[in-house]
Amino acid sequence: MLHSGTSFIKDSSDILSKLKAKKVYTDLSPQELVEQTLQLKQGKLSSSGALCVDTGKFTGRSPKDKFIVKDNITEHTVNWGEINLPISPEIFDNLYTKIIDYFSEKDIWIRYVQACASEEYAVNIRVINETPWANLFCNNLFIRQENNGISQAKYDWQIIQAPGFLANPQTDGTRQENFTIVNFTKKIILIGGSAYTGEIKKGMFSVLNFLLPENENVLSMHCSANEGKKGDVALFFGLSGTGKTTLSADSERALIGDDEHGWAHGSIFNFEGGCYAKCINLTAEKEPQIFKAIRPGTLLENVRFIANSNLVDFEDASVTENTRAAYPIHFMDNAKKISNGAGPKNIFFLTCDAFGILPPISRLTKEQAMYHFISGYTAKVAGTEVGITEPQTVFSACFGNVFLPLHPIKYAELLGKNLEKNTDVKVWLINTGWSGGAYGIGKRINLTYTRAMIAAAINGDLENVEYIAHDVFGVLKPQSCPNVPSEILNPRKAWNNNEAYDLQATKLAKLFIENFKKYADKASTDILSAAPKI
Known part of the structure; x- marks a missing residue:
């Protein structure tokens, strides 16, 4: 297990007791989360049974509103600049306290998951969400309990997501009302003002991009990976939209993962337990495996239906071209049961x-x-x-x-x-x-x-x-x-x-x-x- 220099947090009641939530739902099944989303009128079902939701104002990441707490751990290690924006521990603590107050008398959804399909480098995570469908996203994208028996009493990191909480830039020290803040000392990712679930996914990716190379000498990579029948592994590097997910979805090769991996000691391991595929212009002919993965349990973001139906119009970009499908990796027919493999034989740099x-x-x-x-x-x-x-x-x-x-x-x-x-x-x-x-x-x-x-x-x-x-x-x-x-x-x-x-x-x-x-x-x-x- 990757401990990042400190022991597990053992008291699982500390933050929850401060939250004073109205009701806490813990590790609900995908079906229960879908039913709650429908009851709250926060989503609709497509003809394939996938849950369709809107992420509101933000349909993509907001990099200029992502911060890292500058403290003893990060001051001389983080590459500060236009990408990595510093924020003080005091500002973090103030927003953290405000979000605790914001959650008072609200229902919240909690999930215990894991990052890194490797016993040596695994990171246990507790996620706290304001909506059931965001909790479904975390179930789909992270490694799930049924795979590893994660204990609720032991976790390394916490992700707290409160999209309904809006910061006051004049008094809270943020650029806008939305923010994502990573605190490496307290091991918390704090997200406010944005319901776009990609902030959850990439927030944890940023954490691993610090912990693994800095503490473990492991190369963390923004790439997809698949494996041939002879065990030969291929890596696909590229930014979102260049083809990592599409090109790694090969019916002749087993999928290890579609976006984030580590390379250590002659082995490749997936950081995630699911896929977050772009689905603009998706068709069964061009991308059959991704198309088949859109079924009950899948979360579709910012898509629109064909008029007078619940058939998804994947060509409709009226909300955003960044329409997304979030689903567990085993929804892909050719996914490996355990998301790791040997060192790569071929590496592809994808450039648009x-x-x-x-x-x-x-x-x-x-x-x-x-x-x-x-x-x-x-x-x-x-x-x-x-x-x-x-x-x-x-x-x-x-x-x-x-x-x-x-x-x-x-x-x-x-x-x-x-x-x-x-x-x-x-x-x-x-x-x-x-x-x-x-x-x-x-x-x-x-x-x-x-x-x-x-x-x-x-x-x-x-x-x-x-x-x-x-x-x-x-x-x-x-x-x-x-x-x-x-x-x-x-x-x-x-x-x-x-x-x-x-x-x-x-x-x-x-x-x-x-x-x-x-x-x-x-x-x-x-x-x-x-x-x-x-």
Whole structure:
């Protein structure tokens, strides 16, 4: 068990006695939580039996309203800046007290769950929710009691979610009425003013991204993972919307997890017990396994029905493009019973290239892998964060910088050590973005082709084909791939105007080089040599 340097909290009545709640529901079944949600008129059932709810004002994360308490544990370890915003222990204590008062005479829902499908690194969690459907989300996304017999008397961390509580920025020290605050000393994640359940999920991810690398020398990763019939594991890195969930859902491979994992001692383990899949434009043809997972017990967020029916219109983005389905991992037909596996054989970096420059698949040297991991180039996809309505070019270190409390170099160094220990691991860069032109001119790369390229890489079909280095980025482009037209593999040929492509490639290369300047003083000469050449 991962104790984070301190013992378990043993008195499970301390906070509950202070809350003075009207009624406390503990570890209810999914069916009971659904029934309560319907009785409270907080949701509706879809034709498939899934529970549909609205998250209100916030339909995505609010990164600028996420804080970390600055104290003796975090002052000299957290990478403070635009991503990790400090807040004082006094402000935390004040809001904590106010939320306790807010819960007075209200019904609350409690659940005991776990993070990390590994006995060595498991973290036990107590969650306190204001609504039954948020408690259902926690049941679906975390590792459940039936899997491990979590004791209610023992937990490492607490997550307290009060979406109906609104802070006063002028007196409470927050930016807005909503907030998420992580306190590593008191081991509490405090959430107020937002019902978007992604704040719960990513709040705990941020905690693990601090504890595992800092205390255990384990690489925490924003990636999905699956396993072949021979036990070969593949990892898929990428920001929300780049394809981690979709591409790891392969009927021929067992799913280990769709979003968050750790890599330690030659093994991969899932942080979660469920999936939080984007379901905008979801169809049974394109993503059959995810489509089948939407059934009784699944939580659907911010979807809309076809008129005069309870059939979900997955194309409807009138509320948000960030419509989500939260379900236990065993709802996926091919999910592993225990969400862990051996060290990876293939690693895929997924990038949604809005410039239309990068090849749809390319092989990376170790140095290029380190460079692109640190760079984390992609485009934010509409709906995953407040205010994002179309793809925006970003560099997100380690493909998840907004979730990293430590300096990105820490995670990059751990990746480098793992690649040095496992020299047979192949690293690939996959562009799930645009081809034949930039966003607005070209077309999004066909998902069928992307699946075929990934399958070819995993099956070894790209071992003996010809490769040509990209003129600017140096990545190795395969010149043939089963079930993929050859012209797709060379992005320059997909453009009508080669000169326009070259100008755009130079523009993107300059962005890479400018972005990497912040890491250059700590990067090795080999890594720096992998930068694009203008």
